[in-house]
Amino acid sequence: MTDNPPRVVSGTNVGPVDASVLPRFAGPATFARLPRIDEVSDVDVAVVGVPFDTGVSYRPGARFGPTHVRESSRLLRPYNPALDVEPFGRQQVVDAGDIVANPFSLDEAITGIDRGARSLLERAGRLLTIGGDHTIALPLLRAMAHKHGPVAVVHFDAHLDTWDTYFGAAYTHGTPFRRASEEGLIDQSGCLHVGIRGPLYSSADLTDDVELGFQIVHAREMEDLGTRGVAERIRARVGDRPVYVSVDIDVLDPAFAPGTGTPESGGLLSRELLAILRSFATLNLVGADIVEVAPAYDHAEITGIAASHAAYELLSAMALRHPAK
Numbered sequence: 001m002t003d004n005p006p007r008v009v010s011g012t013n014v015g016p017v018d019a020s021v022l023p024r025f026a027g028p029a030t031f032a033r034l035p036r037i038d039e040v041s042d043v044d045v046a047v048v049g050v051p052f053d054t055g056v057s058y059r060p061g062a063r064f065g066p067t068h069v070r071e072s073s074r075l076l077r078p079y080n081p082a083l084d085v086e087p088f089g090r091q092q093v094v095d096a097g098d099i100v101a102n103p104f105s106l107d108e109a110i111t112g113i114d115r116g117a118r119s120l121l122e123r124a125g126r127l128l129t130i131g132g133d134h135t136i137a138l139p140l141l142r143a144m145a146h147k148h149g150p151v152a153v154v155h156f157d158a159h160l161d162t163w164d165t166y167f168g169a170a171y172t173h174g175t176p177f178r179r180a181s182e183e184g185l186i187d188q189s190g191c192l193h194v195g196i197r198g199p200l201y202s203s204a205d206l207t208d209d210v211e212l213g214f215q216i217v218h219a220r221e222m223e224d225l226g227t228r229g230v231a232e233r234i235r236a237r238v239g240d241r242p243v244y245v246s247v248d249i250d251v252l253d254p255a256f257a258p259g260t261g262t263p264e265s266g267g268l269l270s271r272e273l274l275a276i277l278r279s280f281a282t283l284n285l286v287g288a289d290i291v292e293v294a295p296a297y298d299h300a301e302i303t304g305i306a307a308s309h310a311a312y313e314l315l316s317a318m319a320l321r322h323p324a325k
């Protein structure tokens, strides 16, 4: 039974293991119990892990994020009523396993992640990456820009991640978007952060950030704007540019995502994040990541489940832009 489990199939697309035959808690944990990449021939979206946390400034442990999000995704069902779409039925989604990243060399890890992502993009139209600390967004953006040219970026995070260096190091989880901007990987007229909050090093952090091409929707604006207002701000900034979405799970309040490395009080509700991601069905999504899940600080899969649902909404939004097969 587990060698060849019964699956939910829709046209030519092979979906999750059928939970009415094989219980959700049984069998190996691929993302949403989807097929592995070697089990299908055509791939629209590859979900891929990057178990890496050598770039963190505070609590380590995001190297265990991919495994934890997969384990926390067993309960995802095939139909998304909020968007009236079957994200695994309308497009072929697979679990592509993990990209190996050298835990002892940041430089080698960054090169390896870029190479791994580029080779996956030869097979899959889009990638949804599960990290890993936020350092990995830089090589992922290199791979995206290689395929699409400079991309707009919608970055959900408590932190700007446009700082320059830490202890003299240029490649860390606090610096990927400054490097990406310097390297010309992002379209500076189409980028914004959502959920920024907490103390900064100085006011220059904010002026630098503007020069690097970012606008900000602060967490403190959430209540007044509402999710619809935030979605409108994002759509107005991004337009129909190719857009990459990077979700640092610490954008959520620590109540909703305790399992992360640099938590800040006063964050988004998971309900707010999911609503904003759902609105991306009208954007030209080329790829996404969900990073900074550190399971050692999680409880009862709270953070893992939030991350798996964020991934599900992103896959649903991608499905709606995908021509039905």
Ligand SMILES: N=C(N)NCCCC(=O)O
Pocket: 057, 058, 134, 159, 161, 173, 174, 248, 250, 261, 262, 292
């Ligand atoms: N990317 C994340 N999660 N955090 C960056 C925090 C950088 C700092 O320690 O100031």
Ligand SMILES: [Zn+2]
Pocket: 157, 158, 159, 248, 250, 251, 262, 292
């Ligand atoms: Zn963060």
Ligand SMILES: [Zn+2]
Pocket: 134, 157, 159, 161, 173, 248, 292
């Ligand atoms: Zn971050």
